[in-house]
Amino acid sequence: MAQFSLAELEKIINQRAHSGDPESWTAKLFAKGIDKAAQKLGEEAVETVIAAVRNDKKALVSESADLIYHWLVVLGIAGVPLSDVLKELETRTGRSGIAEKASRQDRG
Numbered sequence: 001m002a003q004f005s006l007a008e009l010e011k012i013i014n015q016r017a018h019s020g021d022p023e024s025w026t027a028k029l030f031a032k033g034i035d036k037a038a039q040k041l042g043e044e045a046v047e048t049v050i051a052a053v054r055n056d057k058k059a060l061v062s063e064s065a066d067l068i069y070h071w072l073v074v075l076g077i078a079g080v081p082l083s084d085v086l087k088e089l090e091t092r093t094g095r096s097g098i099a100e101k102a103s104r105q106d107r108g
């Protein structure tokens, strides 16, 4: 199976946000706005931290998924594309030359 990507999840979120489906959690969060969505993001962050310090790997996976989903919802409501964040991260790898070194290692 091809690996699921954050870009795919961002696409799903943007589609569901404007679906008008009353069952859609995404549509509900978009309707409630940035304050509620950011609050949920904060809650999921705290739950992720708790799972990490308890060394509960199963919960860490589940809470991380909740965290990343809610983070993408917040980006969506704020009108910030995921690609902007990835570009910023890419810029940072350039600063240390780490990406180049990793790519050289991959090539053997």
Ligand SMILES: N=c1c2ncn([C@@H]3O[C@H](COP(=O)(O)OP(=O)(O)OP(=O)(O)O)[C@@H](O)[C@H]3O)c2ncn1[C@@H]1O[C@H](COP(=O)(O)O)[C@@H](O)[C@H]1O
Residues within 6 Å of the ligand: 012, 013, 016, 023, 024, 025, 026, 027, 065, 066, 069
């Ligand atoms: N990845 C997720 C995802 N992760 C978490 N959640 C929802 O986030 C909500 C909040 O989690 P909580 O544990 O805080 O739930 P809660 O206690 O009921 O919420 P509150 O009482 O605190 O308000 C739950 O209803 C979860 O279902 C998600 N909802 C949607 N997605 C993705 O978005 C897609 C579209 O979903 P819908 O918009 O619901 O169709 C799905 O197919 C998934 O790919």
